[in-house]
Amino acid sequence: MGAVLLALGGGAWWARSGGGAGELGQTFPNQGQQHIAFGAQHPPYNSFPATSGWHYVRPQPWGTFVYEIAPETLVHNLEHGGVVIQYNPSLLKGDVAKLEDIQRRFPNKTVVAPDSKLEVPLALTAWRRLYTLDTLAEAKIVDFIERYKNRAPERFPD
DSSP states (O other), rough: HHHHHHHHHHHHHHHHHHOOOTTOOOOOOOOOOOEEEETTOOOOOOOSOOOOSSSSOOOOOOOESSSSHHHHHHHHHTTTTEEEEEOOOOOOOOHHHHHHHHHSSTTTTTTEEEEEOSSSSEEEEEEEEEEEEESHHHHHHHHHHHHHTTSSSOOOOO
């Protein structure tokens, strides 16, 4: 009986964590949606890049950027159902123009920006979800966006 209860409990946890078959990347516990003042201190995020938690009042405009963007800004985009695509310029073996093309396919739901602190070439984030890639695999990136955009506490039209 104990084994059955343990199996049921584990299955319920697995389903809640988003770790079901066919899911992409890792799911992290929700750290909330608290707005903070620009530059304010907060506890550390439970993932890198951040997938939920403390964020500035203004989100980043959707688009492609050549500069690094504070996680406190990008988390607000995730809260609005967006997907953030970050790349390490020194590790990415591929044409950043391909990422720009993908962003144009989802112009009101994606941000593309570099992050030199990444230890992998690419990291995709959505609310509570992180997916890393060693290569610029367009089909995998598009699949992630289509699966996880608009799966957040605040949903804005595409």
